[in-house]
Amino acid sequence: MIWRSRKVVLALSLSLMPMTAVIAKNNFPDQPIRLLVGYSPGGSVDIVAREYAQQLGRLLKQSVVVENRGGASGTIAAQAVVRAPADGYTLFFTASPTLTVTPAIQKTSFDPVKDFQPVAAVVSYTNVLLVSAQSPYRDVQALAAAAKANPGKLTYGSAGIGSSNHLSGELFADNAGIKLTHVPYKGNAPAQGDLIADRITILFDLNTTAKALVDSGRVRALAVTSAQRNPMFKDVPTMVEAGYPKFVFDGWLGILAPAGTPADVVKTLSDATQKILAEPHFREQMQASGYTLMPGTPKALGERVAREGKQFDDLAERANLRQF
Missing domain, CATH: 3.40.190.150 (Bordetella uptake gene, domain 1)
Known part of the structure; x- marks a missing residue:
């Protein structure tokens, strides 16, 4: 009887092992x-x-x-x-x-x-099309017209190849049928600096970092890339409103x-x-x-x-x- 009892206990222990293992495995998270x-x-x-x-x-x-x-x-x-x-x-x-x-x-x-x-x-998040305070461009249409008249002469900055502002610049060129020259930087900050100094024509900056620049008067916002207007830039049109219905980023x-x-x-x-x-x-x-x-x-x-x-x-x- 004692042997049989031990066998029963052993069998029960073995039968519970898979379930215990599953419980331990699914006890997430049990470490950092x-x-x-x-x-x-x-x-x-x-x-x-x-x-x-x-x-x-x-x-x-x-x-x-x-x-x-x-x-x-x-x-x-x-x-x-x-x-x-x-x-x-x-x-x-x-x-x-x-x-x-x-x-x-x-x-x-x-x-x-x-x-x-x-x-x-x-x-x-969305991007915002910015120009320097010294820029002659007051709206997207004037900017696109200048780019068409001077292929490749207008420049746009980015935080590097493959960044969101790089692709926003290419989307703009693609939708407007214009040629722009890409100037990649090692991050947003140096691109912002050159935009403020009017060394590059435009920058599609993140709305989260563009706000302070716009409020300071060092740059102007011409458009946002979202489908609807951004609450942070209520008076700034979307690229869709500016005449590019397929430009949403x-x-x-x-x-x-x-x-x-x-x-x-x-x-x-x-x-x-x-x-x-x-x-x-x-x-x-x-x-x-x-x-x-x-x-x-x-x-x-x-x-x-x-x-x-x-x-x-x-x-x-x-x-x-x-x-x-």
């Missing part, structure tokens, strides 16, 4: 989460990522550590995430151009659709995980993000910084990555922008 950011500390993406990380850690009752892996238009961080275990403990907080623009222009070691599991979008910031991350882990992270977006403090902070909140599903983010990737791939082909 790494949030990789492909941009330098203190920049606009990094600031949002750190606020998000703080809120995510509070909700999940676990540390969320931001790691900056700047360089190569965010692709260094992207590659690190792709190589990480697909367990939800290494996440990618990125601006959209890293996944939708850069692969269309530069050769990357990752596939933005196949190598990532979308988790959630966080906020969207909204960038976004979001979170992705390595492909193959378990569905229950993705759901935990996505559900937590939706709660963060619904919190008044986070919402007010993001809106004050010029962002628009983007609640939604992992599927919706994945569809957007694929759709915008195709859009910019087609543009890169038409405008001969490929670097490979």
Whole structure:
């Protein structure tokens, strides 16, 4: 009887092992989460990522550590995430151009659709077409007319090849049927400096950083690239209103995980993000910084990555922008 009892206990223990293993595996998160950011500390993406990380850690009752892996238009961080275990403990907080623009222009070691599991979008932003205070151009039509009369002589700055302001400049040239000369910089700040000094003709700057320049009177805003007017620039028309119905560009910031991350882990992270977006403090902070909140599903983010990737791939082909 004693032997039989021991056998029963052993059998019960063995039968419970798979379930225990599953429970342990799904007890997410039970260790710190790494949030990789492909941009330098203190920049606009990094600031949002750190606020998000703080809120995510509070909700999940676990540390969320931001790691900056700047360089190569965010692709260094992207590659690190792709190589990480697909367990939800290494996440990618990125601006959209890293996944939708850069692969269309530069050769990357990752596939933005196949190598990532979308988790959630966080906020969207728009670009603002700026000229210096000394510029003779007061509206987009006058600017486009000058560009047509002087092919290649008007210049536009950017934070580098594959950045959102680079592609905004190319979208403008493509939609207006004009030729502009691209002047890439190592970030937005030096491009802003040369715009203020009137050394470049235009800059499609982020609305989050353009506001202070416009308010200071050092630059003028001619148009925004969003589908509707931006609340931060209520008197500034959209590019659609300026006569370019196909010119709409909204960038976004979001979170992705390595492909193959378990569905229950993705759901935990996505559900937590939706709660963060619904919190008044986070919402007010993001809106004050010029962002628009983007609640939604992992599927919706994945569809957007694929759709915008195709859009910019087609543009890169038409405008001969490929670097490979």
